[in-house]
Amino acid sequence: MKxxxxxxxxxxxxxxxxxxxxxxxxxxxxxxxxxxxxFVEPIGxxxxxxxxxxxxxxxxxRNGFPYQVALIINNSGFCxxxxxxxxxxxxxxxxxxSATSVQVIAGAHNPSTTVNEPTQVRIAAEARTVHKEWxxxxxxxxxxxxxxxxxxxxxxxxxAIQLAASDSGTFAGSTxxxxxxxxxxxxxxxxAQELQVVELPVITNAVCQSSFGNIVQExxxxxxxxxxxxxxxxxxxGPLVVNGIEIGIVSFGSSLCEGGHPTAFARVSHFRNWxxxxxxx
Numbered sequence: 001m002k003x004x005x006x007x008x009x010x011x012x013x014x015x016x017x018x019x020x021x022x023x024x025x026x027x028x029x030x031x032x033x034x035x036x037x038x039f040v041e042p043i044g045x046x047x048x049x050x051x052x053x054x055x056x057x058x059x060x061x062r063n064g065f066p067y068q069v070a071l072i073i074n075n076s077g078f079c080x081x082x083x084x085x086x087x088x089x090x091x092x093x094x095x096x097x098s099a100t101s102v103q104v105i106a107g108a109h110n111p112s113t114t115v116n117e118p119t120q121v122r123i124a125a126e127a128r129t130v131h132k133e134w135x136x137x138x139x140x141x142x143x144x145x146x147x148x149x150x151x152x153x154x155x156x157x158x159x160a161i162q163l164a165a166s167d168s169g170t171f172a173g174s175t176x177x178x179x180x181x182x183x184x185x186x187x188x189x190x191x192a193q194e195l196q197v198v199e200l201p202v203i204t205n206a207v208c209q210s211s212f213g214n215i216v217q218e219x220x221x222x223x224x225x226x227x228x229x230x231x232x233x234x235x236x237x238g239p240l241v242v243n244g245i246e247i248g249i250v251s252f253g254s255s256l257c258e259g260g261h262p263t264a265f266a267r268v269s270h271f272r273n274w275x276x277x278x279x280x281x
Contacts, residue, residue, distance in 0.1 A: 018102055018125050018146075028072060030112045035182065035191060035234035036077040036095050038139060038252050042211045046225060046260030057184070057198030057229070062109045063119055065179045067161035067239065067246075068195065070111035071095060071146070072103040078191055080180045080238025081146065082246055083160045086153050088279045089125070089146040090163075091237035092249050092266065093134035096144050102128065104148055107157035110193050111181065119157030123148045129278045131271070139215055142251040142266045144237075145279050161239060163281065164247045166272035172204045176223060176242045180250070182235030183257065191234035198229050202242070203262060211254070211261045219270040221248045228258035240265050 069089055071079045079095035081104070089104055096102060105111040107119035114120055125148050131141040153160050178200055181192045200223035208222035216222065223230060223240065231238070231250045240248030248265025268275075275281060 016129075017127050018099060028075065028112070033072065033076055033078050033191075035236065036073060036079050037233050037236050038094050038136070040139070040212050040215055040252050040254065040264075042254050042259070042261045043213045044210055046211065057178075057196045060109070060179055060195040060197040063107070063157035065177075065195065065197065066107065066157050066159040068179050070105040070108055070181060071237065072105065073099045074101055075103075078181070078234050079236045080182075080234070080250065082239035082249075083151055083153060083158065084163060084246075084275070084281050085160050085279065086151050087147055087149070088281055089148065089151070090239070090246070090249060090268075090275065091144050091146060092251055093130045093142045093144040094136065094139075094251070095237040096128050096146065097130050097134060099125075099128055101125075102146055104146065104151070106151060107155060109195055112193060119155065121152055121155065121158065123151060131274060139252055140217065140219065141271075143249060143271045143274065145275070147279075161241065161246045162244060163272060163275065164245050164269040166269050168247070168269040170204065171202045171221060171242055171247050174202045174242045176200050176202050176240050176247065178223070178231060178235070178238065178240050178250070178263070180231065180235035180238040182232040182238075184232070200224060200229055200240075200263070202247075208262045208264060212252075212264065216264060219267050220251070221265050221267040222262040223265070225253070225259065225261045225263060228260065230257065230261075230263035232257035
């Protein structure tokens with residue numbers, strides 16, 4: 001599971017209603033749905049791994065990550081996200097800053113079909129809130145929220161994830177879990193059909209800066225890319241989790257997913273007050 005991200009121009013949108021008439025569909029043309037991503041070219045060689053080598057990810061246990069959702073943006077873009085309540089989904093700003101319609105697919109293992117997907121639910125997002133200081137030039141404040149009328153978090157295979165508190169530590173040295181439907185290798189040209197999972201060591205921001213420079217700030221948390229591990233195209237907006245608590249939102253990485261460079265995430269603890277102010281969570 002890997003991701004690359006494509007930097008564009010500055011955009012800001014907040015508390016914007018989303019059309020619902022085009023979103024709850026089963027017949028998406030999945031061949032035309034492409035990841036919404038941004039990437040940063042590394043400034044130096046990939047850092048050495050702080051622990052042993054693990055290559056790539058594996059297919060996740062079906063319904064093993066009930067907080068994970070797939071997002072279909074404007075019927076053509078793909079990102080991940082996480083359920084944080086019965087009305088709110090947390091994702092990356094770069095995924096939805098220009099969205100006019102978003103379908104939230106919850107309880108899914110293979111979001112491209114409803115066959116053998118008894119827990120899958122498709123929900124139209126009603127509105128989006130993007131951090132007012134989100135900036136595609138600096139990739140800062142890459143956090144956003146989607147509101148839905150009702151996310152059935154008591155259903156089988158669907159539940160909310162707990163968020164890191166604002167006073168949480170750095171998590172450096174912890175082992176984190178990343179899930180998503182992003183590309184599984186640099187040779188792949190499409191998102192994965194089945195949900196993928198990979199265990200990643202959290203590294204210090206100083207180590208992360210050796211790859212990406214000062215674009216990595218206190219508001220970020222990073223994981224090691226040693227062994228070709230990390231996010232790739234299609235994982236954007238998805239959750240990074242430590243001990244059942246979401247600590248990061250997939251933001252950016254190198255254009256070569258398997259190049260050994262870190263994956264950078266928006267640090268949930270840094271944005272905890274913003275999330276609470278805008279969602280009540």
